[in-house]
Amino acid sequence: MPIHDDLLAEYRAAVAAGPLSAEVEALQSIKGCGFALAAAFASEVGDFSRFRSGRQVTAYFGLAPKQRSSADSVRLGGISGAGNALVRRLAVEGSWSYVQASHQPKLMPKGSGVPLEVRMHGRKGSERLLRRREEMLARGMPQAKANAATAAELVRWLWALGAMCREATE
Numbered sequence: 001m002p003i004h005d006d007l008l009a010e011y012r013a014a015v016a017a018g019p020l021s022a023e024v025e026a027l028q029s030i031k032g033c034g035f036a037l038a039a040a041f042a043s044e045v046g047d048f049s050r051f052r053s054g055r056q057v058t059a060y061f062g063l064a065p066k067q068r069s070s071a072d073s074v075r076l077g078g079i080s081g082a083g084n085a086l087v088r089r090l091a092v093e094g095s096w097s098y099v100q101a102s103h104q105p106k107l108m109p110k111g112s113g114v115p116l117e118v119r120m121h122g123r124k125g126s127e128r129l130l131r132r133r134e135e136m137l138a139r140g141m142p143q144a145k146a147n148a149a150t151a152a153e154l155v156r157w158l159w160a161l162g163a164m165c166r167e168a169t170e
Contacts, residue, residue: 015039023048027158029122031129032094032150040087041158048163054156059159062088063152071116088151091158095150098133099143118164125157 012035015024020042027038044061051057062083077140112119129150136146 007063011039020046022113023162025112026118026122026161029114029119030096030154031126032061032091032154033158034094037087037090037094037162038158040084040090041155042162043160044084044087045159048159051159054159057155057159058152059083061091061155063148063155071073087155091151091155092147095129095133095147095154098130099147099152113137115165118161121162121164122157125154125161129153129157 006072015021015035023042024035024038025127027033027041028035045051045057051060055064060083062085132153133146133150137143141149
């Protein structure tokens with residue numbers, strides 16, 4: 001077994017033994033979110049109730065657009081790039097999976113402890129992200145810009161799934 005596989009196995013074991021294991025498993029129910037993004041996101045957020053809205057989460061991870069305002073004019077720029085660069089990069093990489101995605105749900109492993117309500121919400125999120133990305137591209141938006149917007153919405157869905165999972169376990 002290569003060193004990479006050993007480290008990944010240790011990382012998975014540490015997350016499974018930790019207090020956020022249920023959230024990490026639940027986050028993986030949405031397309032574009034693998035183990036690395038789920039673990040990094042959950043550990044960075046920690047307490048999912050600390051954010052009141054998805055917009056706060058998007059801004060926290062630097063996926064909200066920069067904004068310049070003067071009097072009545074508001075100009076939006078690229079993403080701000082503030083916050084945790086690792087989670088932002090993983091979210092952007094995960095959102096590229098929607099380029100080739102189908103409208104089929106992401107299959108969870110057998111024996112998954114993720115509540116049905118959370119899995120169904122993850123399926124709903126996957127469908128919405130795919131549909132929104134297709135709409136943005138149909139309007140002529142460049143792929144990179146559509147991908148950043150998809151990543152921002154992916155992070156909001158991850159926060160919602162984590163909060164649902166936390167409520168289901170309490």
